Amino acid sequence: MADTYDLAVVGLGALGSATAWHAASRGLRVVGLERFDLGHENGASHDTSRILRHSYHTPAYVDLTFAAYEDWARLEHDAGAPFVTVTGGVDLFPSGGAIPPEDYTGSLLARDVAHELLDAAEAMARWPQLSLDDDVSVLYQERTAIVPAARGTGAMQRLAAALGADLRARTPVRELRPTRDGVDVVTDAGIVSAARAVVTADAWTAALLAPLGHDLPLTVTEEQVTYFAPADPNVFAPGRFPVWIWMDDPSYYGFPTYGEATVKAAQDCGGPVVSADARSHEEDPVMRERLASFMASTFPGSGPATRSKRCLYTLTPDRDFVLDRVPEHPAVTVGLGAAHGFKFAPTFGRLLTDLAVDGTAEADLSAFSLDRPGLTDPAYEPLWMV
Numbered sequence: 495m496a497d498t499y500d501l502a503v504v505g506l507g508a509l510g511s512a513t514a515w516h517a518a519s520r521g522l523r524v525v526g527l528e529r530f531d532l533g534h535e536n537g538a539s540h541d542t543s544r545i546l547r548h549s550y551h552t553p554a555y556v557d558l559t560f561a562a563y564e565d566w567a568r569l570e571h572d573a574g575a576p577f578v579t580v581t582g583g584v585d586l587f588p589s590g591g592a593i594p595p596e597d598y599t600g601s602l603l604a605r606d607v608a609h610e611l612l613d614a615a616e617a618m619a620r621w622p623q624l625s626l627d628d629d630v631s632v633l634y635q636e637r638t639a640i641v642p643a644a645r646g647t648g649a650m651q652r653l654a655a656a657l658g659a660d661l662r663a664r665t666p667v668r669e670l671r672p673t674r675d676g677v678d679v680v681t682d683a684g685i686v687s688a689a690r691a692v693v694t695a696d697a698w699t700a701a702l703l704a705p706l707g708h709d710l711p712l713t714v715t716e717e718q719v720t721y722f723a724p725a726d727p728n729v730f731a732p733g734r735f736p737v738w739i740w741m742d743d744p745s746y747y748g749f750p751t752y753g754e755a756t757v758k759a760a761q762d763c764g765g766p767v768v769s770a771d772a773r774s775h776e777e778d779p780v781m782r783e784r785l786a787s788f789m790a791s792t793f794p795g796s797g798p799a800t801r802s803k804r805c806l807y808t809l810t811p812d813r814d815f816v817l818d819r820v821p822e823h824p825a826v827t828v829g830l831g832a833a834h835g836f837k838f839a840p841t842f843g844r845l846l847t848d849l850a851v852d853g854t855a856e857a858d859l860s861a862f863s864l865d866r867p868g869l870t871d872p873a874y875e876p877l878w879m880v
């Protein structure tokens with residue numbers, strides 16, 4: 495164990511594991527500190543699948559998705575394993591819904607991303623699994639894909655360790671103490687000194703940032719995904735059934751079959767507000783029934799609910815990420831995915847490493863700064879349905 499490190503990563507979920515991988519691949523001496531076991535299921539990066547897509551509500555996000563596809567390809571190359579399952583994706587917009595289709599079509603057009611617009615009848619002809627009212631418009635983007643949550647995070651941890659990163663499980667960080675030379679990271683096992691620290695602690699971020707003078711207005715919710723058992727799972731297989739997102743409030747999303755004869759679905763921002771350390775992990779029957787009734791009417795063949803999994807969302811008021819150095823303590827950099835960051839994890843690892851070490855990053859991260867109005871204006875009205 496080195497006595498001082500070039501970089502300490504606090505939290506080894508998807509974002510922290512990606513940062514450790516990128517930093518170690520740059521030849522840095524890296525220590526990763528995780529409060530639970532590696533691969534635990536107490537945060538936001540576990541379970542089977544996550545959506546990777548180009549279709550986003552602003553051109554700037556669409557730009558970032560191109561980097562995401564490239565960085566997933568780099569991970570596949572370095573790990574020598576496939577992680578991206580392209581399925582195509584449909585965004586379903588009921589007319590007058592809470593999420594305007596123009597934000598999505600406009601952003602894809604602005605960035606020249608091929609897509610198709612279908613009406614409900616055309617979509618049901620193409621995907622007979624769908625049952626839609628006439629007023630639903632459908633945006634199809636062919637590159638939408640599934641990436642593996644736990645498996646992808648584990649691969650980045652293995653790559654980081656193979657490149658010499660010192661990943662320590664069951665090592666909760668109690669405090670970050672900026673020093674003249676960097677940061678002293680206080681753990682129960684003692685102090686770890688590093689020239690730089692990257693905080694990727696998602697639902698636990700606010701507690702670590704407050705002593706550094708930043709009271710982040712984060713909302714943590716306990717979300718629930720549920721698996722359904724279609725009578726004929728082949729009908730919902732990739733190639734025959736796309737990833738889908740219902741663009742309204744409530745908003746739902748789901749997947750074709752992925753490694754098992756079930757289809758997974760969930761409500762976006764449907765869970766109760768919790769504290770990261772006081773949550774149930776128990777299935778919520780009300781959330782389950784709400785989703786099951788939506789599934790039965792929109793995907794009549796999706797079958798009964800079989801099991802559920804809980805997972806934490808950490809929401810900023812504007813649902814934008816945090817990718818920034820702490821202005822008063824530039825040796826500390828923060829990365830937070832605002833409950834839609836998994837698809838960008840390999841990219842965030844690269845950008846957070848560059849930001850922490852060089853003070854700059856390849857992408858324009860101004861929208862993700864710590865001192866933006868969405869994080870600093872107490873009157874800011876939260877907007878999570880984007």
Ligand SMILES: Cc1cc2nc3c(=O)[nH]c(=O)nc-3n(C[C@H](O)[C@H](O)[C@H](O)COP(=O)(O)OP(=O)(O)OC[C@H]3O[C@@H](n4cnc5c(N)ncnc54)[C@H](O)[C@@H]3O)c2cc1C
Nearest residue numbers: 505507508509529537538539545667698805831835836837
């Ligand atoms: C149900 C669900 C569905 C989602 N679907 C998608 C999707 O389809 N596409 C997408 O892009 N995103 C999706 N997301 C969001 C995405 O999963 C998260 O944004 C992403 O996983 C966050 O990764 P993370 O590493 O920041 O967080 P986490 O995985 O929670 O990692 C934070 C880590 O920090 C550790 N930690 C915290 N405090 C400390 C401390 N003091 N000391 C040491 N370690 C500490 C925690 O134990 C944890 O391991 C979804 C999230 C959920 C919950």
